[in-house]
Amino acid sequence: MKLGKKDAFGKRILALALSASMVFAMAGCGKASGGQTETKEWLWVPEYVNIESEDFSYYDLQLVGDSLCYLSYDWDQETEESSQSMRRFSLTDQTETRVPLTLSSKDLNLNRGTFAQDGSMYALGYVYNEEDGSRGGTFLCKFDSEGNQVFGEDMTELVQDSYVDSVAVDGEGRIYVSGDATVWLFNAEGKNQGSVSLDSAGNGWIRSMGSGKDGKMYVSYSGSDQQMLADIDFEGKKLGNTYENFPDGNGQGGLVKGIDKDFLIQDGNKVYEYDLKKQAKEELFTWLDSDINGSAVQSFGVMEDGRILAVISDWDSQEKAVAMLTKKKASEVPQKETIVIGSLYGGSDIQSAAVRFNKSNEKYRISLRSYFDYSGWDGDDYQAYMADCINRMNNDITSSNCPDILDLSGLNMKQLAAKGVFEDLGAYLDKSEKLDRSHFLENIIEAYTIDGTLVSIPYSFQMQTVVAKGAEVGDERGWTIDEMIAFADAHPEAVLFDNTPKASIMMYLMMYNADAFIDWSTGECRFDTDEFKSILNFVNRFPDEINWQDTTDDASTPNKIQRGDVLLYEANLYNFEEIQVCNEIFKGDASYIGYPTMDGSEGCMLSPSQAYAITAKSGKKDGAWEFIEQFLTREVDMERSLFGFPTSKSMLNTMAEDAVKVEYYTDENGDPVLDENGEAIVMGGGGGFSYSDGWSYEYRKPTQEEVDVTLSLMESAKPVSYSQGDQVLNIINEEAAAFYKGQKTVDEVASVIQSRIKVYVGENR
Numbered sequence: 001m002k003l004g005k006k007d008a009f010g011k012r013i014l015a016l017a018l019s020a021s022m023v024f025a026m027a028g029c030g031k032a033s034g035g036q037t038e039t040k041e042w043l044w045v046p047e048y049v050n051i052e053s054e055d056f057s058y059y060d061l062q063l064v065g066d067s068l069c070y071l072s073y074d075w076d077q078e079t080e081e082s083s084q085s086m087r088r089f090s091l092t093d094q095t096e097t098r099v100p101l102t103l104s105s106k107d108l109n110l111n112r113g114t115f116a117q118d119g120s121m122y123a124l125g126y127v128y129n130e131e132d133g134s135r136g137g138t139f140l141c142k143f144d145s146e147g148n149q150v151f152g153e154d155m156t157e158l159v160q161d162s163y164v165d166s167v168a169v170d171g172e173g174r175i176y177v178s179g180d181a182t183v184w185l186f187n188a189e190g191k192n193q194g195s196v197s198l199d200s201a202g203n204g205w206i207r208s209m210g211s212g213k214d215g216k217m218y219v220s221y222s223g224s225d226q227q228m229l230a231d232i233d234f235e236g237k238k239l240g241n242t243y244e245n246f247p248d249g250n251g252q253g254g255l256v257k258g259i260d261k262d263f264l265i266q267d268g269n270k271v272y273e274y275d276l277k278k279q280a281k282e283e284l285f286t287w288l289d290s291d292i293n294g295s296a297v298q299s300f301g302v303m304e305d306g307r308i309l310a311v312i313s314d315w316d317s318q319e320k321a322v323a324m325l326t327k328k329k330a331s332e333v334p335q336k337e338t339i340v341i342g343s344l345y346g347g348s349d350i351q352s353a354a355v356r357f358n359k360s361n362e363k364y365r366i367s368l369r370s371y372f373d374y375s376g377w378d379g380d381d382y383q384a385y386m387a388d389c390i391n392r393m394n395n396d397i398t399s400s401n402c403p404d405i406l407d408l409s410g411l412n413m414k415q416l417a418a419k420g421v422f423e424d425l426g427a428y429l430d431k432s433e434k435l436d437r438s439h440f441l442e443n444i445i446e447a448y449t450i451d452g453t454l455v456s457i458p459y460s461f462q463m464q465t466v467v468a469k470g471a472e473v474g475d476e477r478g479w480t481i482d483e484m485i486a487f488a489d490a491h492p493e494a495v496l497f498d499n500t501p502k503a504s505i506m507m508y509l510m511m512y513n514a515d516a517f518i519d520w521s522t523g524e525c526r527f528d529t530d531e532f533k534s535i536l537n538f539v540n541r542f543p544d545e546i547n548w549q550d551t552t553d554d555a556s557t558p559n560k561i562q563r564g565d566v567l568l569y570e571a572n573l574y575n576f577e578e579i580q581v582c583n584e585i586f587k588g589d590a591s592y593i594g595y596p597t598m599d600g601s602e603g604c605m606l607s608p609s610q611a612y613a614i615t616a617k618s619g620k621k622d623g624a625w626e627f628i629e630q631f632l633t634r635e636v637d638m639e640r641s642l643f644g645f646p647t648s649k650s651m652l653n654t655m656a657e658d659a660v661k662v663e664y665y666t667d668e669n670g671d672p673v674l675d676e677n678g679e680a681i682v683m684g685g686g687g688g689f690s691y692s693d694g695w696s697y698e699y700r701k702p703t704q705e706e707v708d709v710t711l712s713l714m715e716s717a718k719p720v721s722y723s724q725g726d727q728v729l730n731i732i733n734e735e736a737a738a739f740y741k742g743q744k745t746v747d748e749v750a751s752v753i754q755s756r757i758k759v760y761v762g763e764n765r
Contacts, residue, residue, distance in 0.1 A: 043330050044271075044285045044308065046292065046323040049091065056096075056321050057087075058313045063301035066091045068311075068322070071113035071123060072098070080193040083109055086121050086147060088586075091324070099147040108152070110141065114167050114254075122167050122175060125152060127524075138164055140177060140190055149450040151190040158184055158192060161309030166254065167207070171215025178209045183219060185234055194237040207248070210255030213262055218255055220246055229263075229274075238713055243279045247272050256301050261563070264302060268295040269346060269370065271308070287367050288351055291358045292326055293317075295348030315353040316636075336365040339623050340736055342403030344389055344410040346370030349610055356634070357627050365621035369396075369403055386410075387727050394764065397421055397615065404618035405627065408456055408611040412728075414721045415611065417450040418520035418765060423614040426454040428625045434633050444647045447606060447718045456630060458608035460644040462574040463717050465604040467582045468567060470591035477594055477716070481509060481531075485538050491567055498566040502542045502740060503733050508595055511605070511720040514728055516598040523762050527732075528754040531598070533746050540740050552613045558585045573713065574644045576659035577699050579706045584697055592713060606717035609644055645714065656711065660704050681730035731756045 030695045061068050068089040075082050086099040099119075101110070113123040113430070125139035138159050142150040155164070155177070164179035173188035181198040183206070198206065206223035212218050219239075229246040230239040247265040256264040261273040265281065269288075272281040287294030296314035303309055308325040336358075343350055346368055354366035371389040390410070396402060397416065406421075416422065416665045426449075429435060437445055440457060448456045473479070473487065497505070517526045526532070553560075560566040562585065571582050571592075582590045595603030612631070614624045636642050646652050664680045665673040672680035684699055690696030722729055732753055739749040 003406070036422040037568075040285075042285070042291070042327055043333050044290045044325040045328050045333060046236065046290050046310075046325050049322040049324065051322065052090070056089075058322075059300055060113070061299050061311045061322075062115055063112075063299075063303065063309050064088075064117060066304055066755070068309075069113075069115040069121075071110055071121070074098075077087045086113070086115075086143065088115075088119075091309075096411055099145070101143055101147045101308075102149055104152050105148050106230050108141070112166055114169065116169060120150075122169060124164055124167055124177070140167065140175065142184060153186070153190040154721070155184065155192075158195070168211060168217060168254065170208050170211050170217040170234075174217075176209060176217050176232065178206045178219065179253050181205050181221075183209070183232060185232075185237065193234070196232055196237055196239060198239070208255050211257070212255070213257050216240075218263075220255065229276075243276055245279050245281065246274060247281050257399055259302050259306055259308075264308070266294060266297060266300060268297070268348070269351075270294070271300075271367075271749050276506075286357075286368075288354055288366070290323075291355050291365075292323060293319075293348060293351040293355050314348075314352055316349055317356060322590050336361075336363060337620060337623060338367050339364050339618075339620050339627060340367050340369055340403040341405045341407060342369050342393060343371070343407035344393060345372050345407075350407060351636075351682075353610065353627075357630055360630070361626065364626065365622065366627060383730050383733075387730050389737040390727065402615050402617040404615060404620050404624045406613045406615060408608070408613055410723060412721045412726060413448075413455060413719065414450060414515060415520055415764065417453065417455060419614075421615055422450075422453055422455045423616050423618065423621055424453045425457065425614065425628070427624075428614075428629075429454065429457075432629060434629055439649060440647050441649060441652065441714065443715050443717065447553060448611070456608075456611040456613045457628075458611035458647055459632060460609045460642060460646050461717075462572060462607045462609070462644045463604055463713055464570060464572050464607060465592050465594050465713060465717075467569045467571050468588065468591050468593050469586050470589040472567075473591050473593050475591055477592055479593055479596050481513065481535060481538075481598065482576065483600070484596040485534070487567070488538075490543075494565055494567050496542075496567050497570065498560055499546050500542060501545050502539050502736075505539050505542050506535075506732060506736070507723070507729060509539070510729055510732065511722045512595055512603050513598045514722045518761055519729070519762065520765050523758070525754055525758040525761060527757055528747075528750045532753075533750050536736055536739060536746050536750065539736070544740065555693050557697045558691070558695045559693055561585055562587070573710060576656065576702045576707050576710050579710050580700065580702055581697055583706070592709070602716045604713050606719045607644075608719060611719075656707050659702050659707055662701060727760060728757055731760065 055072075055074075056478075057072060061070050068091065070087050072085045072087045073082060074085055084103070086101065087096060088099070089096045107127050108125045109128065110123040110125050113121050115121050123141050123143070125141045126135055127137040127139070128134065129136045136156075138155045140151075140153045140155050144325075159177075159179060159182075162179040162182060164177060164212060166178045168176045168178075170176070174193075175186040175188070175190065177184045177186070181204065183196045183198075185193040185195060187193055198204070198219075198221055207220045207222065207227065209217065209219045212231070217234070218229055219230050220227060220229050222228070226244065227246045227248040229243040231241050232238075233240040238586060247267060248446075258273045260262045261275045261282070263274040263276075264284075265272045265274055268286070270286050271284045271294075273284055274281045276678045287297065292310060292312060293316075294312050296312050296316075298311045298313050298320070300308060300310040303324065306327070306500075310323045310325065312319060312321045312323060314320075341354065344708045350368060354368060354465055358365045371393045372386070393411075397406070398419070406416075429437060435705050444457065444461075445454065448454060448458070468487075472644070479487075497508075517529070517532055518524075555565075557566060557569065561569055569582065569585055571578065573579060592604070595605065597603045610631070612628050614621055614628070618624055632648075646655065663683045666681055667673055675681050688696060688698035735749055735753045737754065738744040739746055744752075
């Protein structure tokens, strides 16, 4: 079949929708909170290609000219046979062409196809062993525009055990295959001409590869302390010119030629162009300004007319789309009032919620301000970099540049509440026609109400707690730090937690208890007390760091607990199935005693997902509430899109009922499908995990008792104020090091910690 001939598959494609989506009306200009003006001269406005077809694949699409190309696996229901083909969807005449591939071997499985302007395709081919499914051979294949295989060069001996993941062609038709830290070189006929090893240059692994605007082949890779770019010297079989300050983006999506400059790069948040001569990047736009979740962009490229094409597949919203972005003057685009979300990390979930809101709201639009910029972190001293991010965010919160909404992830909620940062959501909730307090778990409303102010209502959450053997600690939940220390003293032959260094133990002890030593309302601190000195002495028992290369005892944590070498297990509960793992580890005698607290109350940690708060300084509080209200009332596929427990009572009840509901797989006649023992196979459950030492677990349907235990933990779970990166913990760990090393006494270190934290609290309360 010739390219350009339309087959039956293409008839199911809807017409191209080229009307610009002005309903979302991106605003680049407008007043930000605090009166500062955020202006952008240019915006990139998307037009959407609506494709309705069950067969269309949004994975690994490539833009070639003005067509979308991809390698397809097809299944014939009548013959019950699979085949492989090249697909090409024309953005010009809205037709799709399917070209069946003629393979030299029916056992050849193709992957990572790359397409040329003449309609030919290069791909990696694999042959698998039928017995164990292992890879039996690796081939470099070329197919002409008619789908005929031109060659299939055996690369098995060349690549050996390397993970081969991409193929590209330069301006002279020479072929490059990359994997791990090696690029294998082939001439236009597919004959190997040698290889280039990044390891020999002391570099790391390959991130992406592709042809530049000059026709040369380039590869991006991790250097000693930054992302690097280099062209490949084919004749010299080595890296050629190297370029610094290359943005860390695109992953294995391949390098993309730029519009005005050499390369186009996207990092899931912003889109940049990179200039080889200047060795510098220039920001073009932020995906969210085009109402696109950048984390959901699977592939993108530059069309022949200069527009940018983005292929979107959003896991959270289940949106699949192809968008063509046109650069326009901001003054030509209808404006909306901008609501700024301030977030330490940003992330796909926030972008997805913002896109959903922006497309549906006619008055407001969401803009995201992220403080943790991965491109600005050099990979060293994470704690210091995170502390700087938190400090910059806190400075904005207390200034005229305060965001309208705060993502609470990683923030000290109680500290900010003491400053009067938060608007009370209770008043908005009471007036809402869509929500009321009875919609949510009572414990959630209580946990996020501070001094009478309802700070936030998370959409979902997970829980972390500490589990011990009931025969040793009893069945009552909750214990003090002194009781935990006494428990450790009673078992000198065992360690409390497995593979846990000093910094982690200090975090466990402080995340619920630091407020016992700090009064944010008065600024008073108590870190020079005997209680805190006792904590320092206890933490000093643990190792400074964990040597993960030490294989003297490579037993799994469950095995160590069962043989008595480890006492406590830190459980992460995100569904109703995980509780059964704890019961298995402790052989039916699991006690969910929790993290220790100063007053002995139960320390079950609630880790929220997407907890937003409106700031008291916001000038757009009604619009901010509209975003939160829409976000809290959205419907999701709980099995597919929800990782954790919903805060909605009705959703949680449904989840709990489904967890214990027993249903069986049935055949076409409605009869139960039986296993090898003649037992009906239960739907749900199944799956499992194993460790290298042989300890394993296979999940089953949870019992009602296990569901009830999980629900009871929710009743007492509460969020923590102090977590990794918090400046209070940073100060403690920095100063305590001198005591751990024997350079200072516990009294001296406690005094220094007291002094530093008191100054910090005084400056930040």
